[in-house]
Amino acid sequence: MLPTLTHKLRESAVSVIPIMALVAILHFTIAPLGAGQLPQFIIGGLLLILGLAVFLIGAELGMVAFGQKTGSALTRRRNLPLILGAVMAIGFAITIAEPDIQVLGKQVHAVRHSIDRQTLILMIALGVGGFLMLGVAKTVFQLPLRWLLVGFYLPVFGACAFVDAVFVGVAFDAGGATTGPITVPFIIAMGVGVASAAKREKEDDDSSFGWVGLASIGPIVAVAFMGMISPATASPEDSAAGEMAAEGLVERFLLHALPEAAKDISMAILPIFLIFLLFQATLLRLPAGQMRRMTLGFLYASIGLVVFMTGVSGGFIPVGYSLGVTLGTMGGAALVPVGFLLGAVVVCAEPAVWVLNEQVEELSGGHIRRSLMLAALSISIACAVALGMIRVVTGLSIWYILIPGYALALGLTFFSPRLFTAVAFDSGGVASGPMSSTFVLSLALGASFGAGGNPATDAFGMIAMIAMAPLITIQLLGLIFKSKAKKLGEMSRRQNEEPGNVAGS
Amino acid sequence: MDQKQVISTYLPGVLVLTIVRRSHGEKVMRVVKGAGGRGGTIVQGRGTINNKLAHLLGLDSEAVELIFTLVDREITDVVFAALRTDAEIGKLGNGVSFGLDVQGILRRIHRDSAVNGGTDILASNAQTEGKVMSQAEHELIAVIVNFGFADDIMDAARKAGATGGTIMNAQGTVRAGEEVKFFGITIVPEKEFIIIVVPKDKAEPILKAIQEVPCLSEPGVGIAFSMDVLRFMQLGQKAR
Numbered sequence: 001m002l003p004t005l006t007h008k009l010r011e012s013a014v015s016v017i018p019i020m021a022l023v024a025i026l027h028f029t030i031a032p033l034g035a036g037q038l039p040q041f042i043i044g045g046l047l048l049i050l051g052l053a054v055f056l057i058g059a060e061l062g063m064v065a066f067g068q069k070t071g072s073a074l075t076r077r078r079n080l081p082l083i084l085g086a087v088m089a090i091g092f093a094i095t096i097a098e099p100d101i102q103v104l105g106k107q108v109h110a111v112r113h114s115i116d117r118q119t120l121i122l123m124i125a126l127g128v129g130g131f132l133m134l135g136v137a138k139t140v141f142q143l144p145l146r147w148l149l150v151g152f153y154l155p156v157f158g159a160c161a162f163v164d165a166v167f168v169g170v171a172f173d174a175g176g177a178t179t180g181p182i183t184v185p186f187i188i189a190m191g192v193g194v195a196s197a198a199k200r201e202k203e204d205d206d207s208s209f210g211w212v213g214l215a216s217i218g219p220i221v222a223v224a225f226m227g228m229i230s231p232a233t234a235s236p237e238d239s240a241a242g243e244m245a246a247e248g249l250v251e252r253f254l255l256h257a258l259p260e261a262a263k264d265i266s267m268a269i270l271p272i273f274l275i276f277l278l279f280q281a282t283l284l285r286l287p288a289g290q291m292r293r294m295t296l297g298f299l300y301a302s303i304g305l306v307v308f309m310t311g312v313s314g315g316f317i318p319v320g321y322s323l324g325v326t327l328g329t330m331g332g333a334a335l336v337p338v339g340f341l342l343g344a345v346v347v348c349a350e351p352a353v354w355v356l357n358e359q360v361e362e363l364s365g366g367h368i369r370r371s372l373m374l375a376a377l378s379i380s381i382a383c384a385v386a387l388g389m390i391r392v393v394t395g396l397s398i399w400y401i402l403i404p405g406y407a408l409a410l411g412l413t414f415f416s417p418r419l420f421t422a423v424a425f426d427s428g429g430v431a432s433g434p435m436s437s438t439f440v441l442s443l444a445l446g447a448s449f450g451a452g453g454n455p456a457t458d459a460f461g462m463i464a465m466i467a468m469a470p471l472i473t474i475q476l477l478g479l480i481f482k483s484k485a486k487k488l489g490e491m492s493r494r495q496n497e498e499p500g501n502v503a504g505s
Numbered sequence: 506m507d508q509k510q511v512i513s514t515y516l517p518g519v520l521v522l523t524i525v526r527r528s529h530g531e532k533v534m535r536v537v538k539g540a541g542g543r544g545g546t547i548v549q550g551r552g553t554i555n556n557k558l559a560h561l562l563g564l565d566s567e568a569v570e571l572i573f574t575l576v577d578r579e580i581t582d583v584v585f586a587a588l589r590t591d592a593e594i595g596k597l598g599n600g601v602s603f604g605l606d607v608q609g610i611l612r613r614i615h616r617d618s619a620v621n622g623g624t625d626i627l628a629s630n631a632q633t634e635g636k637v638m639s640q641a642e643h644e645l646i647a648v649i650v651n652f653g654f655a656d657d658i659m660d661a662a663r664k665a666g667a668t669g670g671t672i673m674n675a676q677g678t679v680r681a682g683e684e685v686k687f688f689g690i691t692i693v694p695e696k697e698f699i700i701i702v703v704p705k706d707k708a709e710p711i712l713k714a715i716q717e718v719p720c721l722s723e724p725g726v727g728i729a730f731s732m733d734v735l736r737f738m739q740l741g742q743k744a745r
Contacts, residue, residue, distance in 0.1 A: 139690070358568075371528075
């Protein structure tokens with residue numbers, strides 16, 4: 001009856017069921033869950049499927065459409081101060097609204113008490129806004145993304161040398177976490193919108209992407225800066241994990257998770273919706289039919305996200321934590337392979353990943369398939385989570401992973417096709433959404449607790465690694481594509497010589 | 506075979522256009538190639554769903570792929586039959602396929618084959634020419650408008666009797682010398698390209714309805730045209 005809905009439901013079921021299957025298998029084999037936790041987890045999973053489907057429909061109708069229209073309408077005005085101002089304001093507003101950032105604020109506060117949460121969030125929001133302005137500059141002046149990335153990441157690493165290790169983990173986590181399911185569709189779409197007003201002049205066109213990648217640098221700079229200026233009254237003993245004790249029954253979904261999610265999400269959607277109304281009145285002036293469609297989109301996206309987050313915080317976080325504790329006591333032999341499998345499936349359930357993949361497929365004219373992107377992301381997140389688990393077990397400093405990782409990622413920007421570089425750096429921020437910053441992180445916290453490590457230094461940094469891995473794999477994918485495309489080009493040229501060939505691609 | 510001399514010529518044929526749900530385009534390509542087609546082009550678009558409830562909820566569009574393939578006239582029937590009977594494509598639902606008459610397809614033919622087989626092709630095409638058309642039952646309406654108006658046009662067309670259509674995003678061009686520059690980039694108009702296949706008797710009222718969409722009253726907003734469809738069929742249904 002509603003083919004769009006059933007189709008999306010099927011898609012999201014396919015992306016969530018693997019996680020559920022994995023946890024179920026673990027439950028019946030090596031890591032049995034506590035009493036009542038399996039049904040709790042299954043209910044959470046069902047909510048996830050429903051929420052993800054509704055959110056994706058809404059994001060496409062509402063946020064993506066609005067972002068694109070805004071981007072192209074702003075560009076058409078040809079008024080640089082107007083564009084920069086609007087982008088700064090939007091970046092600032094949506095970042096403050098993003099639910100993940102509030103969580104992050106708490107985490108940072110737990111690591112270092114001298115840092116005021118509100119100041120930190122303001123700094124991060126300014127950082128995101130500022131780097132979004134850089135995104136505009138990149139598209140309008142056609143600046144090469146690779147030099148922007150090198151030019152900003154190198155100083156960031158330099159600055160991080162003066163900040164203690166705990167803070168580095170949190171800073172890079174912040175980079176991944178701030179770009180969540182509400183900001184990502186909007187930021188991607190705005191980049192696409194600005195670029196869509198422009199004539200495509202290059203063959204390897206990356207003008208539509210790279211905004212999320214740039215926006216992710218903002219929070220890293222902001223947090224590292226705060227770490228440098230704040231007095232070192234380190235008291236990392238109290239981690240944020242203590243409060244996750246096993247609690248009540250299924251009703252926790254309705255009594256705790258649902259109201260909290262509803263509050264968070266409405267706080268997050270409201271500013272974007274207000275900006276939408278303001279822009280509609282001044283800049284866009286869309287016909288009534290489209291206005292109705294977008295409003296519906298915003299509504300669906302909020303409902304979907306509330307349902308999704310209810311499932312996550314009611315079912316996935318507590319189960320993730322206790323699963324982590326069980327596995328942690330078993331040591332690295334169990335943790336690392338489980339982490340690998342978990343990473344491979346968890347990214348498929350990440351809402352923003354689907355939005356990115358769809359945009360990439362659309363803008364590449366079907367050249368880069370959704371399934372291919374998902375496979376590449378899946379492999380990279382699997383490696384990232386496995387690495388993260390190794391850190392949990394060994395307490396290895398995050399520097400040993402971040403420095404070679406980013407060196408490789410930045411080096412690859414000079415060899416990989418530009419489009420893939422831009423998409424790769426976007427994927428970094430996108431892959432680390434609510435699933436990894438809640439389910440995977442709580443599992444890592446639990447594991448660290450179970451293994452007797454220090455959760456504050458060992459478990460944090462997990463998101464940073466999830467955000468880093470796609471930078472490498474997607475660019476490697478680009479290299480493969482480049483060599484394949486060369487072959488394909490030769491092939492179709494040869495084909496065109498053959499008798500009676502008609503229009504090629 | 507030793508001395509290959511290539512000549513270019515235009516031969517008549519049929520443009521087969523198939524529309525299926527997103528990411529199934531390659532499946533269609535495979536079927537067309539299996540039936541003797543040579544290659545094709547896949548374009549992404551969004552299709553509209555004819556359903557009152559879906560329309561009310563704003564859920565009436567679906568991502569689709571359009572597959573353009575040029576085929577020789579002799580194999581048109583084979584290609585259509587293959588598309589209609591392929592079980593996998595049939596299962597997708599909502600797919601359609603139709604043909605448009607093409608006067609000339611640019612072809613390069615090897616001289617040596619043109620002497621024996623090639624002249625046959627030329628001759629056989631000359632024979633079939635002229636008797637292909639005539640009893641078209643459907644018409645293709647194509648509209649190109651500035652970005653954002655496609656939905657209004659679909660609404661108008663639907664009210665006049667159309668069941669559904671497909672919308673592609675496109676880019677307009679600017680006349681040389683009239684480019685609008687904004688720092689490094691050239692601003693070009695964004696367009697939407699709408700195609701609607703309708704029964705011949707409804708074409709006239711639908712075109713009229715599109716003409717009367719308020720946003721099209723200004724000059725330079727869009728163009729519309731229509732042409733005969735050779736054959737139109739819903740995929741996954743027995744002969745229509």
